[in-house]
Amino acid sequence: xxxxxxxxKYLVTQMGNDKSIKCEQNLGHDxxxxxxxxxxxxxxxxxSYNNKELIINETVPNRFSPKSPDKAHLNLxxxxxxxxxxxxxxxxxxxxxxxxxxxxxxxxxRLLVL
Amino acid sequence: GNSVTQMEGPVTLSEEAFLxxxxxxxxxxxxxxxxxxxxxxxxxxxxxxxxxADDKGSNKGFEATYRKETTSFHLExxxxxxxxxxxxxxxxxxxxxxxxALTFGSGTRLQVQP
Numbered sequence: 001x002x003x004x005x006x007x008x009k010y011l012v013t014q015m016g017n018d019k020s021i022k023c024e025q026n027l028g029h030d031x032x033x034x035x036x037x038x039x040x041x042x043x044x045x046x047x048s049y050n051n052k053e054l055i056i057n058e059t060v061p062n063r064f065s066p067k068s069p070d071k072a073h074l075n076l077x078x079x080x081x082x083x084x085x086x087x088x089x090x091x092x093x094x095x096x097x098x099x100x101x102x103x104x105x106x107x108x109x110r111l112l113v114l
Numbered sequence: 115g116n117s118v119t120q121m122e123g124p125v126t127l128s129e130e131a132f133l134x135x136x137x138x139x140x141x142x143x144x145x146x147x148x149x150x151x152x153x154x155x156x157x158x159x160x161x162x163x164x165x166x167a168d169d170k171g172s173n174k175g176f177e178a179t180y181r182k183e184t185t186s187f188h189l190e191x192x193x194x195x196x197x198x199x200x201x202x203x204x205x206x207x208x209x210x211x212x213x214x215a216l217t218f219g220s221g222t223r224l225q226v227q228p
Binding site for chain 1: 156163220
């Protein structure tokens with residue numbers, strides 16, 4: 001059983017398109033996250049939801065819109081894709097989102113914008 | 115701030131060599147500290163963690179001690195194996211977000227040669 005799963009695993013698309021990435025966790029966790037990993041492997045938090053409520057929204061272009069239909073799912077929709085959006089996007093989850101907790105990561109979605 | 119600084123890689127070692135990967139963090143608040151590992155083509159997995167000063171995290175022969183006086187959390191292993199080849203990320207919890215979300219270092223690639 002995969003704890004945190006993401007679809008698709010790979011996504012190749014043209015500039016200007018709109019795309020979505022989906023994430024699901026079956027751990028019963030209350031908090032979910034989206035991280036972006038750039039080509040130099042640098043990882044940065046984008047968003048976090050706790051019980052379907054947005055609690056962290058970093059300085060991310062408003063072309064990126066997260067949606068949490070329930071606490072087991074956190075999707076990421078990206079409008080008007082740009083070349084600089086090419087990266088690996090990781091979803092993660094943790095029990096309550098408090099200090100000391102382990103975050104469990106999905107396998108990543110490798111997005112390439114041409 | 116919430117920054118984490120870790121040594122640049124790649125680190126190339128022979129099998130059974132001693133490993134140290136340095137990590138220092140900014141002293142804001144009382145963060146929890148983590149080491150995550152990313153094997154090629156996979157997501158991040160927690161390797162070990164420590165939640166308060168002087169705690170030692172350990173797993174699979176890796177160790178790191180939370181040193182408040184030097185704001186460090188260096189990763190060590192006495193005898194590395196080829197299977198340890200991966201990218202290692204030091205991370206701290208962020209106090210500005212109720213300790214939700216992690217701030218990662220830039221990652222250190224370890225290559226172990228037989």
